[in-house]
Amino acid sequence: MMTAEDWNSFARGAVALTAENVGRFTKGLPLKAKLALRGLLQMQHGALAIELPDGRKALIRGSVEGPQAAVRLNNWNLASRAMNSGTIGVAETYMDGDWQSPDITAFLELFLINSESADRHFNGKQGIMRVVERVRHWMNANTRKGSKRNISAHYDLGNDFYKQWLDPTMTYSSALYSTGANDLQSAQNAKYRALAEATGIRPGDHVLEIGCGWGGFAEFAASEMRCKVTGLTISREQLAFAQERIRKAGLSDRVDLRFQDYRDEKGLYDRIVSIEMFEAVGEKYWPAYFSKLRECLKPGGKAGLQIITIKPEAFDQYRSNPDFIQKYVFPGGMLPTPDHLAELGRKVELSIVKDFGFGLDYARTLAEWRERFWNVWERVRPLGFDDRFKRLWEFYLFYCEAGFRAKNIDVRQVVFSRS
Incomplete structure (x- = not known):
């Protein structure tokens, strides 16, 4: 479990993202990165420190107290997969080594606590993969x-x-x-x-x-x-x-x-x-x-x-x-x-x-x-x-x-x- 001191150390030097500066911060990034970081601004609970693939750091804070989490991105796969496939995408990118976190429980707790606001923001962007997983689940019926x-x-x-x-x-x-x-x-x-x-x-x-x-x-x-x-x-x-x-x-x-x-x-x-x-x-x-x-x-x-x-x-x-x-x-x-x-x-x-x-x-x-x-x-x-x-x-x-x-x-x- 990451201590408050550990989190502060990870977040040191991070740019606090707001609706006003997110456009400048994400200039030149892939579209999926821009969508993900803008989506994270909808986060209501807790705080997330992110180390981007280019080494820069961003900090997003919700208005309500909650878990303090940190994540290091090796690429932008987590951004696109989480939007398209929810927790399945988060899990599969972890299994593929696309991201790390010093406290994975806190990161996932933050993800779950804020899931309702994230779902509202990304509604309509989930695409075919959600449908595929729904059909797969129905095919696993417990006859x-x-x-x-x-x-x-x-x-x-x-x-x-x-x-x-x-x-x-x-x-x-x-x-x-x-x-x-x-x-x-x-x-x-x-x-x-x-x-x-x-x-x-x-x-x-x-x-x-x-x-x-x-x-x-x-x-x-x-x-x-x-x-x-x-x-x-x-x-x-x-x-x-x-x-x-x-x-x-x-x-x-x-x-x-x-x-x-x-x-x-x-x-x-x-x-x-x-x-x-x-x-x-x-x-x-x-x-x-x-x-x-x-x-x-x-x-x-x-x-x-x-x-x-x-x-x-x-x-x-x-x-x-x-x-x-x-x-x-x-x-x-x-x-x-x-x-x-x-x-x-x-x-x-x-x-x-x-x-x-x-x-x-x-x-x-x-x-x-x-x-x-x-x-x-x-x-x-x-x-x-x-x-x-x-x-x-x-x-x-x-x-x-x-x-x-x-x-x-x-x-x-x-x-x-x-x-």
């Missing part, structure tokens, strides 16, 4: 076949890959630090306990876990809450790891893990848990997911969901313009707003009884994952990953952290009850 393909694209990178930088619980979802946990493993277990207790899991309950991952929650619930767990996954890599984990823990009599789509489940359960799986369901299938919750819950039962949500005022733009995450990381995914969750529950007579947000804990989790990923990169590379993948993965972690810090997205534990 039964599409779901397996989309999940495999992310989770079947290999258990060895994830083992290198996740904590020993092999948990790939937000940890919960606000209960007092100081390290990642303790914070992940705190998250499991908080969700189990909020959902009211009792000894002897039969719990359905939709999207059981590498088996972390199933092991926790069976051993700590003394319940029976049926877990579903459509990742063969995760299933093999989780089944072996449960066997080694001596919990095979309490835990049944299956390679199965949630839509095919017919059982009846006391409790249902699903941790950051709903984001991969796809908007078209949200009603079917909630109908399945209702169908599989006993009367009086509860479903505890941990879900990443997007703020309501950003949803329409996000829905219309697939972002970097949807193209490169979670194809077919879609984040709901909190209002979507409440409405989906109401339609199947599931009422929200608890709702707890902890987005800044996710920002901390992502920063921890990034440090761990960097520290083990020389062990990851021999698994078949190149430097471009490294830049993709670190951008993914930076981008998500920035989203939580900018409060564009949040993570929530929401408990639904069937009356």
Whole structure:
């Protein structure tokens, strides 16, 4: 993270751009550079120091306090690609080495906080690439076949890959630090306990876990809450790891893990848990997911969901313009707003009884994952990953952290009850 002193040092000698002097400053620059710098004058929040490809520096300040960010441009590709393709263009130019920043999280947070004013300025300039990405996203629909393909694209990178930088619980979802946990493993277990207790899991309950991952929650619930767990996954890599984990823990009599789509489940359960799986369901299938919750819950039962949500005022733009995450990381995914969750529950007579947000804990989790990923990169590379993948993965972690810090997205534990 860049300190105020570091930022001041970077910005030293920069020309403060205004509507009056931007024409003189950009004289002789490519058209895309002129458009980008004029567009940045619409920035309302924070401050951005830019080192141009010719070595000159520019400073743009918004009227509202916000992140102080800095970026060094090796060429003008970032300018044109961000205008044409949004976050996909920002990500791809980073992967190509077209720009650097001493604090990428701050730069992306600034980008996200000011995205509404930028979208207004560049409306109509996005062109064909936005349409192409929209069609690509629609083609990744989460049908039964599409779901397996989309999940495999992310989770079947290999258990060895994830083992290198996740904590020993092999948990790939937000940890919960606000209960007092100081390290990642303790914070992940705190998250499991908080969700189990909020959902009211009792000894002897039969719990359905939709999207059981590498088996972390199933092991926790069976051993700590003394319940029976049926877990579903459509990742063969995760299933093999989780089944072996449960066997080694001596919990095979309490835990049944299956390679199965949630839509095919017919059982009846006391409790249902699903941790950051709903984001991969796809908007078209949200009603079917909630109908399945209702169908599989006993009367009086509860479903505890941990879900990443997007703020309501950003949803329409996000829905219309697939972002970097949807193209490169979670194809077919879609984040709901909190209002979507409440409405989906109401339609199947599931009422929200608890709702707890902890987005800044996710920002901390992502920063921890990034440090761990960097520290083990020389062990990851021999698994078949190149430097471009490294830049993709670190951008993914930076981008998500920035989203939580900018409060564009949040993570929530929401408990639904069937009356």
